[in-house]
Amino acid sequence: MAMTTPGATEQNLPEQKTCSRRLFLKAGGVSTGLAVVPGALAASAATDASKGKRLAMVIDLQRCTGCGGCILTCKNENNVQLGVAWSNKISRTVGTFPNVRYDYIPTLCNHCANAPCVKSCPTGAMHKGHGDITKHTPKKCVGCKTCKAVCPYDVIHPNAVEPHRFWRDKRALMAGGTSSGQEVAAQVNSDVIPYYNPAKEDMGKGAGLRYKGIAEKCTFCDHRTTKGELPYCVEGCPANARIFGDLNDPNSDVSKLLSRYRSWRLKEELGTEPKVFYIRDFNAGANKAKKGSA
Amino acid sequence: MSEFMSEFMLQPHLAYNWMVVAYFFLGGLSAGAYLFSVVANHWAPTFRPLAKNAAILAPISLALGMFILWLDLGILSRGLLMGIHFNPTSLLSWGSIFLGLFMLVALANAFSCWQGGEGCRSRTGRLAIVGVPCALAVAMYTGILLNRAPGVVLWHSTLLPILFLNGGLISGIATTILLSLGNQQKELLAKLGRFVVILVALELVMTFVEVIILAGGGVKAAEASRALLTGQFSGLFWGAQILAGAVVPAVILAAGKSSGGLQALASILLLIGVYVMRHIIVIGGQLIG
Numbered sequence: 349m350a351m352t353t354p355g356a357t358e359q360n361l362p363e364q365k366t367c368s369r370r371l372f373l374k375a376g377g378v379s380t381g382l383a384v385v386p387g388a389l390a391a392s393a394a395t396d397a398s399k400g401k402r403l404a405m406v407i408d409l410q411r412c413t414g415c416g417g418c419i420l421t422c423k424n425e426n427n428v429q430l431g432v433a434w435s436n437k438i439s440r441t442v443g444t445f446p447n448v449r450y451d452y453i454p455t456l457c458n459h460c461a462n463a464p465c466v467k468s469c470p471t472g473a474m475h476k477g478h479g480d481i482t483k484h485t486p487k488k489c490v491g492c493k494t495c496k497a498v499c500p501y502d503v504i505h506p507n508a509v510e511p512h513r514f515w516r517d518k519r520a521l522m523a524g525g526t527s528s529g530q531e532v533a534a535q536v537n538s539d540v541i542p543y544y545n546p547a548k549e550d551m552g553k554g555a556g557l558r559y560k561g562i563a564e565k566c567t568f569c570d571h572r573t574t575k576g577e578l579p580y581c582v583e584g585c586p587a588n589a590r591i592f593g594d595l596n597d598p599n600s601d602v603s604k605l606l607s608r609y610r611s612w613r614l615k616e617e618l619g620t621e622p623k624v625f626y627i628r629d630f631n632a633g634a635n636k637a638k639k640g641s642a
Numbered sequence: 643m644s645e646f647m648s649e650f651m652l653q654p655h656l657a658y659n660w661m662v663v664a665y666f667f668l669g670g671l672s673a674g675a676y677l678f679s680v681v682a683n684h685w686a687p688t689f690r691p692l693a694k695n696a697a698i699l700a701p702i703s704l705a706l707g708m709f710i711l712w713l714d715l716g717i718l719s720r721g722l723l724m725g726i727h728f729n730p731t732s733l734l735s736w737g738s739i740f741l742g743l744f745m746l747v748a749l750a751n752a753f754s755c756w757q758g759g760e761g762c763r764s765r766t767g768r769l770a771i772v773g774v775p776c777a778l779a780v781a782m783y784t785g786i787l788l789n790r791a792p793g794v795v796l797w798h799s800t801l802l803p804i805l806f807l808n809g810g811l812i813s814g815i816a817t818t819i820l821l822s823l824g825n826q827q828k829e830l831l832a833k834l835g836r837f838v839v840i841l842v843a844l845e846l847v848m849t850f851v852e853v854i855i856l857a858g859g860g861v862k863a864a865e866a867s868r869a870l871l872t873g874q875f876s877g878l879f880w881g882a883q884i885l886a887g888a889v890v891p892a893v894i895l896a897a898g899k900s901s902g903g904l905q906a907l908a909s910i911l912l913l914i915g916v917y918v919m920r921h922i923i924v925i926g927g928q929l930i931g
């Protein structure tokens with residue numbers, strides 16, 4: 349586990365956010381006592397930079413170019429298998445020719461404050477974690493798929509069979525012409541997949557490579573946010589359309605943007621309180637300024 | 643090539659597939675059979691000869707339903723996690739407790755009825771104090787569970803648990819009739835058949851009330867009602883659930899004929915109707931929202 353590196357993050361965490369509640373209690377509620385607490389106790393607190401925050405994402409649709417870079421970076425970072433996209437998109441053409449427009453909405457788990465998956469999970473495998481993100485503990489997951497059934501956003505993916513079948517398969521894509529998935533994985537000394545990211549395992553067994561019988565979903569890159577880093581889709585967005593931060597902090601970029609622009613969220617009317625906000629418009633700039641007409 | 647790749651894209655499209663539908667069906671059937679056995683044993687002495695079959699049917703169908711549900715899990719041993727962890731806001735957590743209790747009571751009840759004799763009625767009576775609430779919970783919690791999905795209009799109905807309970811009673815009694823056909827009780831079965839007609843009529847009324855309310859309940863709800871009445875699910879809805887699964891068997895049973903063949907046909911049609919109703923709600927809810 350890496351230690352927090354204050355200042356290295358783009359969040360610029362307020363100092364007091366990095367201390368744990370345990371420390372606070374130990375000090376009897378007196379903040380001046382914090383300075384003399386042994387480092388051993390401070391370790392667990394220092395590793396979780398998302399503690400006490402309300403992490404949220406603002407997606408600036410006017411900056412978004414619809415390139416799908418978020419989808420690719422997410423797949424690389426999180427070992428996401430073929431056929432599944434934690435980071436996804438809604439794209440559609442709206443209108444009747446010649447008056448048409450193209451809509452593009454990047455989607456991901458909304459980490460709802462009032463998450464139906466968390467309420468419905470029979471074992472608490474789906475739960476609210478530090479940073480108010482919706483987390484999933486593989487070892488508690490029954491595989492009942494109720495989270496997928498109740499999620500209005502279709503962002504939870506249960507693994508009915510062993511995932512990463514392609515990289516385990518011995519058949520070549522074209523017999524005699526290409527290598528098989530398994531050969532490619534073996535070439536890069538990976539047990540299963542060529543682009544395996546071991547940092548995911550920091551979040552517990554099954555967080556890295558999910559397995560048969562459990563659900564999986566976007567974690568807001570908790571293996572990064574706990575270290576004070578940005579989710580990888582935010583890092584990887586070439587248009588800087590994704591802004592990530594703490595809603596509890598009035599000085600965070602997300603708080604500022606949400607006060608500056610009118611924002612909307614997916615299926616807000618359901619009362620799930622999603623924490624992925626959309627601002628501005630994918631098609632802005634298509635309207636020339638001219639008096640009285642379009 | 644695309645076929646080759648698509649082989650590896652094996653995420654299930656539906657969260658709740660036919661296995662869940664089958665479990666909903668068998669769980670409801672079990673609760674219905676148990677409730678009928680209690681009623682027959684204690685409040686409707688006319689039907690007492692049928693109580694034994696119903697009592698034995700209950701734990702068997704429940705076990706079969708739970709087995710199918712268990713097969714639906716990716717890793718079967720993970721089902722045990724349900725026994726270790728509990729989430730008070732999860733209907734599934736509560737459901738599993740009621741399922742466990744009901745299974746025990748249904749087994750004990752079946753054993754008592756199997757043995758018969760003097761103490762049978764008092765034993766089953768005492769069991770019913772726990773058994774009846776558990777049976778009601780088992781029959782209805784699935785309907786409340788579906789209500790917990792905020793985005794699915796087809797599941798957003800107070801009638802759903804009641805529909806599921808009523809369907810459970812219909813299927814439980816229909817299966818009891820099927821099991822009792824060889825028992826030379828043709829008149830008794832005809833009488834029970836006429837009682838089932840009342841339940842089927844209730845089912846039809848509730849179904850139409852549900853659809854009428856859906857049709858006027860906003861854009862998405864109206865869309866869902868169209869999918870049932872004229873769209874994607876109209877064949878199943880009108881053909882299998884309403885006509886073949888309710889109206890035809892109700893007409894046969896209402897005629898009160900004591901022909902074993904007709905009674906068997908009506909019972910099987912009723913089972914199909916109840917299954918299709920659950921299929922339309924569970925699968926349809928996920929497909930049409």
